[in-house]
Amino acid sequence: MPTVQVKAQLSTDDLMQAVKQLSPSELEGFVSHIIAFQAHQKAPGLSKDESELLLKINQGVPPDIQERYDELIAKRQSETLTPGEYDELLRITDQVEKLDAARVEYLKELARIRQTSLTALMEDLRIRTPANG
Known part of the structure; x- marks a missing residue:
């Protein structure tokens, strides 16, 4: 520690x-x-399970990964992305999508515990779906 x-x-x-x-x-x-x-x-x-799920739900993409992802997206938009960077962007995108999928599973579990729908839970937590999702 x-x-x-x-x-x-x-x-x-x-x-x-x-x-x-x-x-x-x-x-x-x-x-x-x-x-x-x-x-x-x-x-x-809150129960221990709810607290742990909320902690996992609120955990974002690690800052270093998010920063690199944003850099690569900017390079792609400016059409200056190298082939190696393109491969890196694909790997990071896959990683971010896996984190997002895990987050949805945590949300579904919390909705089950609270005996509510996923949509109602997301509204209650003020979580919006991505504009492109």
Whole structure:
């Protein structure tokens, strides 16, 4: 488990300085914990399964992958994509689609637990379908 050095009493600025010491992967884990904590505070009556599913649903594409995907899409739109980059874009697109499919499965499971439809759950969580999907 990563450790950072901080003062005993922390201001939000002090806390941010500590967070800035984390590596990207440590930061991602920390953010996941914060999101879970926030969800529990907003809805303390959630079951453990619901909390875990919400955490998985709210986990996006890892920032480094999203950034590279956006770069490659921009290059494709400007017609400057190399054949190697095209292959990379196909691999990343496949990876993103698998993450999206897993997210839908988590949503379906949460809808089952809450005994509601997928559409109603998505409306309740304010999740919109992609414009191109």
